[in-house]
Amino acid sequence: MTIETNLMAELTWVEYQASIQRENPFVLLPVGALEQHGPHLPMGTDHLVPLAISKAIADRIRAIVAPPFNYGYKSQPRMGGGNHFCGTTSLEGHTLSLLLRDVLLEFVRHGVKRIAVIDGHYENMMFLTEGIDLALTEARRDGITDVRVVRLEYWDFTSEETLKKVFPGGFPGYALEHAAVMETSMSLHLHPHLVRLDKIPNDPPADFPAFDVFPYNLTQIPPSGVLSQAKGASAEKGKLLFDEYVEKISAALQSEMERP
Numbered sequence: 001m002t003i004e005t006n007l008m009a010e011l012t013w014v015e016y017q018a019s020i021q022r023e024n025p026f027v028l029l030p031v032g033a034l035e036q037h038g039p040h041l042p043m044g045t046d047h048l049v050p051l052a053i054s055k056a057i058a059d060r061i062r063a064i065v066a067p068p069f070n071y072g073y074k075s076q077p078r079m080g081g082g083n084h085f086c087g088t089t090s091l092e093g094h095t096l097s098l099l100l101r102d103v104l105l106e107f108v109r110h111g112v113k114r115i116a117v118i119d120g121h122y123e124n125m126m127f128l129t130e131g132i133d134l135a136l137t138e139a140r141r142d143g144i145t146d147v148r149v150v151r152l153e154y155w156d157f158t159s160e161e162t163l164k165k166v167f168p169g170g171f172p173g174y175a176l177e178h179a180a181v182m183e184t185s186m187s188l189h190l191h192p193h194l195v196r197l198d199k200i201p202n203d204p205p206a207d208f209p210a211f212d213v214f215p216y217n218l219t220q221i222p223p224s225g226v227l228s229q230a231k232g233a234s235a236e237k238g239k240l241l242f243d244e245y246v247e248k249i250s251a252a253l254q255s256e257m258e259r260p
């Protein structure tokens, strides 16, 4: 019997190996965090969203979705509210880099040639880049030079046109979009049963200086953990964003698959 799935954790090793050898698929690795997302969104939002995006991409292009990284690098005040909230559970930067290096090298050992790291947590960015670099350096030492790894943050695929529709009153910027309109809208589209609509706070947008200070100046951080207004969120906006990400990221990966 054949079971229709493109989730790596649901495949048998025999099916996985056959797919790698016959179809040369992308392996998609969603990476997020376990991080406070205000009183209204689940703490897994940063991996739940890229996991959903990855699954939808795998319905469009030849791809297998690896189990996501559910933990990420430490939350930072100006983009995630900071690492001091109860529940936020983070890795040190080098742990994340080495975790990614190890997993990428395993995919390489399996014969995977195209890998995409789909990041849903801003703070992860350069530690993921480091993990990719460590893995490719080690692979090259073993004589493997034909592996290509894409790293992307899904929000970079938002068009100006969509931003205007989602933020008719003006866009506050991606850093302040923590637990705000974009993530709340996509959560309403993807898993509405997990959104506590009545708990969306009424805080004004956070007003951070242009520098970080350690230890944190807690008076600058909204106590709710939400960095800008989430009240304008809707499932329709979530669908608009989600569909755009799936379409554009699929096209980008497809072109990387075909590029010699």
Ligand SMILES: [Zn+2]
Pocket: 037, 045, 046, 120, 121, 178, 179, 183
């Ligand atoms: Zn988030």
